[in-house]
Amino acid sequence: MKMMRSAFKPVAVVLLPLVLASCSLFQKKEVPPCPPVYILSDASKLTKFRDGPGRDITDVEYEAEITGFTGGCKYDAKGAIVDLQVTFNVKRGPADTDRKADFSYFVAIPFFYPSPDAKAEFATEVAFPEGTNYVKFTDEEVVMRVPVKDKEVIDKYEIYLGLQQTREELDRNRTSR
Template sequence: MSASPARTVRRLACAALALPVLAACSGLSLEKETPPPCPQVRIDRMTAQAVTFQGEGRDITDMLHKVDLAGYQGDCVYEEDQVVLALVPGFTVEKGPAAGNGTADGSFQYFVAIPSYYPSPAAKEVFGVTFQFPDPVTPRMRVADAPVTLTLPRRPGESLEGLEIYLGLQLTPEQLQYNRQSGVR
């Protein structure tokens, strides 16, 4: 059974009246505006590795452990007058020959630095991490630290996309010299 011609005309008229209303609603998007990109986090290759040796020797057989900054996970949230950036750095720790056959443990430090904040104390913060290999046969393991939260001030509407933040291992002068001499990749 088909609709009467009068009923079809009324339906078309109602649909035609509804189009401008629906078109106006399309401007009211329920999707949020895309926030500006997060600040840039950089890892300098010279501070991405720390080797700890036993005694004065610098041969591979004297290595207790090697730590590599393997990367990070991060996200940021733009608020009216600040950007809150959360970073979770990840590390790979490798047991060296000098660690022996026992369960090895140790510690290292890493930093988060914002050069444009220098000379303020907020320009760099150092964090400590301890580790312990689960058993004598595990030669390498991944270690993640707790999230580091940075609260970065900004003017309303300002993007911090160009702000550079550095993440690296806090090296002793000897470790930095070793990295330079060995051509760390």
């Protein structure tokens, strides 16, 4: 019996480093973080006026604002799959006649500009229930693929959210800040 034990000692000493090294095979690879997401301050609010020259409080159909987002990402062999839920506050104005607010928002990744894939627009319709002039709304529609796997370059793939606006609406936002 003693002989057998001593015969196995050298084998155990040789196998021990191999067994310990194989433990690293079972450790998970560090997953890169999600691309950073930002709300553009110039495009975070929209005041929609009724048609015509008037631009005072009585001409407002609705006001919309992106108030936040949640989401996450997962990775596969082609890169990141990002899903976002974008939250809006929408307020009905005195000029509204149909109890609806129709607007679009965008998700853009400037790294891909000038490709058409650099920006996607999402049309949204919010209905104001009878007796209320304010709606908090979350759109869970945004899912995008970002072809990046290296966490060292993830910041190049910044994602921006904003409300799609005319030049006049954007200029109004910039001057009212």
